[in-house]
Amino acid sequence: MVVKTIRIGNKKIGEGEPCFIIAEAGVNHNGSVEIAKKLVNAAKAAGADAVKFQTFTTENLVTKDTKKAEYQGKGSQFDMLKKLELKKEDFVGLRRYCDEKEILFLSTPHTEDAIDFIDALVPLFKIGSGDLTNLQLIEKVAKKGKPVFISVGMATMDEIREAVEVIKKYKVPFIILHCTTNYPCPKKDANLNVIGVLRKEFDCPVGYSDHTEGIDIPTMAASLGAVVVEKHFTLDKNMEGPDHKASLNPLELREMVDAIRSKKKIDIPREVLGNGLKKPTKEELEFAKFVRKSVVTKKDVPTGVKITKEMLIIKRPGTGIPPKDIEKIIGKTAKHAIKKDALISWEDVE
Structure with a gap:
């Protein structure tokens, strides 16, 4: 049986409970603990329930030559993310x-190495859209054994079913977050009817992870019954870094929290509601190439x-063999010889 209400500390999350608002700081700290603390202050001042960061080891996340998504500018993801990586002690301090x-x-x-470490620090796990097909x-x-929130941007219904089956096997409470992965996401692609679908x-309870500009769409999602709303925010949209431009500033974050908490009736345009079909947009299919993951060699082969498990790792980009086929x-x-940190293909093996 699916758990409909999740208790985190003194808060209940689920249908009939106040919308749980996550202020997504992500990597908008630009690698600085001081900026990260200011983001915590801004999230608290805005009235958010939680502030969320991202934990990773760049070497285990992305191959050295993975290109950036178009909105992230030129250069490699590896170099960009290395600058945005915080140390373990930074997260303990945060x-x-x-x-x-x-x-x-x-x-x-x-x-995967971040899971064991972060387990001691968080009351629940949030899985990003890029890992929806990373069943391992x-x-x-x-x-x-903790509650799981999982975003489903770029996904088909079958892919969501596969991920949910894995979670259900361990009988942990979970919440699915509807999401359209595009930075920024045009309002016409929000497809909020998917929440009900x-x-x-x-x-199970369903929330919404937002990448549109402004506060209208997440507020509408909450009015449609999203039990969680997650939204990127930054101290300054003009800062260097991949996610600042598609984020709210602290004042806008406060406005969003107030709008959601007010529970005022909102007219939702038909184009925002969408057709309710959960399938990737053209832009999401393109985006998946950069943020989903594939099977990669961990060492020279x-x-x-004969290929062993120890020779392989799951990393970005998402243009190779999917993780579930490892x-x-x-x-x-x-x-033939396969170099370390290379996408492996079916043509490489027999």
């Missing part, structure tokens, strides 16, 4: 700081060697 400020600390683990990571998270299909590669033989 959790302590959040406790002092009386706001919930959350962080999405984008790599989802399983490792679900095994921890997901709720009916999976018989000589010709004629077991099909194990036991096959390398047709």
Whole structure:
């Protein structure tokens, strides 16, 4: 049976409860703990329930030559993310700081090594859209026994079903967050009717992770029954970095929280409601190439060697063999030498 209400500390999340608002700081700290603390202050001042960061080891997240998505500018993802990576002790300090400020600390683990570490710091796990098809990571998270929030941007209904089956196996409470992965997402692609579709299909609480500009769409999502709303925010939209431009500033974040809490009746345009069909947009299919993951070599693999699990890792980009097929590669033989940190393809093995 699916749990309909989740208790986190003194808060209840679920249908009939106040909307749980996550202020998504993400990597908008630009690698600075001081900026991260200011983001915590801004989230608290805005009245958000939680502030969320992202935890990862760049070497385990992305290959050295993975290109950036178009909105992120030129250069490699690796170089960009390395500058945005915080140390373990930084997250321990941020959790302590959040406790002092009386706001919930959350962080999405984008790599498997981050899961064990972040487990001691968070009351629930949030899985990003880029890992929806990374069933190994989802399983490792679900095994921890904590509630799971999972975003479903770029996904088909079948992909969501596969991820949900993994979570259900471990009988942990979960909430699906409807999401359209595009930075920024045009309002016509918000497709808010999907919230009701997901709720009916999976018989679970559903929230919304927003990438549109402004506060209208997340406020509308809450009025349609989204039990969680997640929204990127920044101290300054003009700062250097990939996500600042598609984020709210602190004043806008406060306005969004107030608008959601007011529960005023809102007229929702038909184009925002959409057709309710949960399938990737053209832009999302393009975006998935950069933020989904594939099977990658962890070390040099000589010709004629049998592939073992220890030789493989799951990393961005999403243009190779999907993570769920990793077991099909194990036991096959390398047709030729495969360099470390390379996307593996079916043509490489026999």
